[in-house]
Amino acid sequence: MGYDSADIAARLQAARKTKGLSQRELSDLAGVPQAQISRIEAGTVDLRLSSLVALAHALDLELTLVPRKAVPAVRSLSREAVSANRKDIVAVQKEMQRISETMRGLQIKTPNLDGLQQLQKSFSDLQRFRVPTLDLDGLKQLRQSMEQISRPAKEMAALSQSIKLMQAVRNKAAHGPLPDTGDSPSRPAYSLDEDDDA
Amino acid sequence: MGYDSADIAARLQAARKTKGLSQRELSDLAGVPQAQISRIEAGTVDLRLSSLVALAHALDLELTLVPRKAVPAVRSLSREAVSANRKDIVAVQKEMQRISETMRGLQIKTPNLDGLQQLQKSFSDLQRFRVPTLDLDGLKQLRQSMEQISRPAKEMAALSQSIKLMQAVRNKAAHGPLPDTGDSPSRPAYSLDEDDDA
DNA sequence: AGGTTTGATGTCTTTAACTGCATCGCAATC
DNA sequence: GATTGCGATGCAGTTAAAGACATCAAACCT
Numbered sequence: 001m002g003y004d005s006a007d008i009a010a011r012l013q014a015a016r017k018t019k020g021l022s023q024r025e026l027s028d029l030a031g032v033p034q035a036q037i038s039r040i041e042a043g044t045v046d047l048r049l050s051s052l053v054a055l056a057h058a059l060d061l062e063l064t065l066v067p068r069k070a071v072p073a074v075r076s077l078s079r080e081a082v083s084a085n086r087k088d089i090v091a092v093q094k095e096m097q098r099i100s101e102t103m104r105g106l107q108i109k110t111p112n113l114d115g116l117q118q119l120q121k122s123f124s125d126l127q128r129f130r131v132p133t134l135d136l137d138g139l140k141q142l143r144q145s146m147e148q149i150s151r152p153a154k155e156m157a158a159l160s161q162s163i164k165l166m167q168a169v170r171n172k173a174a175h176g177p178l179p180d181t182g183d184s185p186s187r188p189a190y191s192l193d194e195d196d197d198a
Numbered sequence: 199m200g201y202d203s204a205d206i207a208a209r210l211q212a213a214r215k216t217k218g219l220s221q222r223e224l225s226d227l228a229g230v231p232q233a234q235i236s237r238i239e240a241g242t243v244d245l246r247l248s249s250l251v252a253l254a255h256a257l258d259l260e261l262t263l264v265p266r267k268a269v270p271a272v273r274s275l276s277r278e279a280v281s282a283n284r285k286d287i288v289a290v291q292k293e294m295q296r297i298s299e300t301m302r303g304l305q306i307k308t309p310n311l312d313g314l315q316q317l318q319k320s321f322s323d324l325q326r327f328r329v330p331t332l333d334l335d336g337l338k339q340l341r342q343s344m345e346q347i348s349r350p351a352k353e354m355a356a357l358s359q360s361i362k363l364m365q366a367v368r369n370k371a372a373h374g375p376l377p378d379t380g381d382s383p384s385r386p387a388y389s390l391d392e393d394d395d396a
Numbered sequence: 397a398g399g400t401t402t403g404a405t406g407t408c409t410t411t412a413a414c415t416g417c418a419t420c421g422c423a424a425t426c
Numbered sequence: 427g428a429t430t431g432c433g434a435t436g437c438a439g440t441t442a443a444a445g446a447c448a449t450c451a452a453a454c455c456t
Binding site: 004005008011012015046047048049050052053056057060061062063064065066067068070071073074075077078 | 202210247250259260261264273
């Protein structure tokens with residue numbers, strides 16, 4: 001337990017998920033038993049430093065001690081490194097791949113379904129976005145919806161739902177925070193404010 | 199043992215020292231036994247996260263997980279926060295205090311000693327400098343020398359030596375790296391270099 | 397529906413951190 | 427020379443993480 005410890009646990013889990021790793025995969029990677037990882041992420045154990053470092057290392061993270069006053073700066077710096085870029089590139093790519101396959105499947109199974117073309121067009125549109133801009137959860141939701149389309153008697157509802165979801169993802173990608181090409185430092189929010197205590 | 203763990207231990211010790219804390223003081227502050235702190239700093243134990251967090255907290259540090267690629271930036275950021283400012287303010291203050299007391303002692307014991315006035319003048323001069331600019335080791339050396347002055351038959355040698363040392367400290371403070379008032383961000387060395395792997 | 401994966405939990409043994417206390421050597425101070 | 431404060435070390439007892447299993451329920455995919 002503890003203010004900080006919970007943070008650490010949460011960050012470990014977040015890092016694992018955005019890397020698309022299961023607890024077992026991470027287990028193999030870090031040499032820490034899956035059961036232990038589960039307990040750690042749940043925050044029910046007071047883990048050893050060696051375990052923490054092993055996990056962090058496997059997740060391309062480093063454990064650092066930073067001065068209190070530098071914490072906000074470091075936070076924004078870390079955020080920039082993970083969210084603006086990288087995020088869950090692999091996971092998103094994978095999801096897009098699967099959606100693409102689902103799309104293909106639909107075109108074979110129900111080629112003459114009204115609106116399928118529109119969906120296809122939207123998808124082609126979506127594929128032009130740079131990976132990091134896409135929302136993983138939105139994509140997952142979308143795929144789930146798309147798979148409903150092959151269900152008899154639900155085609156139309158599922159189809160229009162899918163189109164809606166896809167446009168939602170598209171809009172989010174278009175208007176969301178832009179990681180863009182040359183990541184402009186966007187004003188250095190990281191600067192140590194002088195407090196001169198003591 | 200471990201690549202990272204040693205780092206952590208070292209940083210803990212460094213933080214403690216620059217704060218001018220003894221292991222026992224830190225022990226009281228963090229609630230971790232002195233013996234344990236010793237072992238931790240020596241790197242002979244694989245400490246628990248709770249201990250680490252307790253110590254970090256007591257030292258005004260926070261444990262954070264930062265992405266590999268952001269590590270250099272974070273490092274320079276932390277360095278800036280500790281070294282440019284703060285350094286070992288407390289220790290320097292303490293040392294200055296003790297020198298002041300030593301000075302007073304000399305003025306009582308050997309008030310008519312030639313050159314004492316010059317030493318006093320130099321010291322007053324020194325006191326006008328901002329704390330962080332002063333060199334701790336130089337001050338320690340100085341005090342040691344000053345205490346020799348009360349030793350019979352060595353007064354003169356010790357006195358001139360003290361004057362020399364004090365001027366050395368003064369010069370270092372005057373011409374050394376200036377932590378100055380408005381710490382200029384001195385060019386943001388922290389920027390995440392794009393590598394775009396994957 | 398059946399098979400697989402994922403995360404959560406349980407049990408047992410081993411290992412080691414942790415605590416509390418005492419002590420030691422060393423340096424600095426009086 | 428005695429005292430004090432420092433860090434390091436030893437030891438006995440308690441506690442809990444680690445490791446190596448085995449399950450289990452839920453979600454997922456075919």
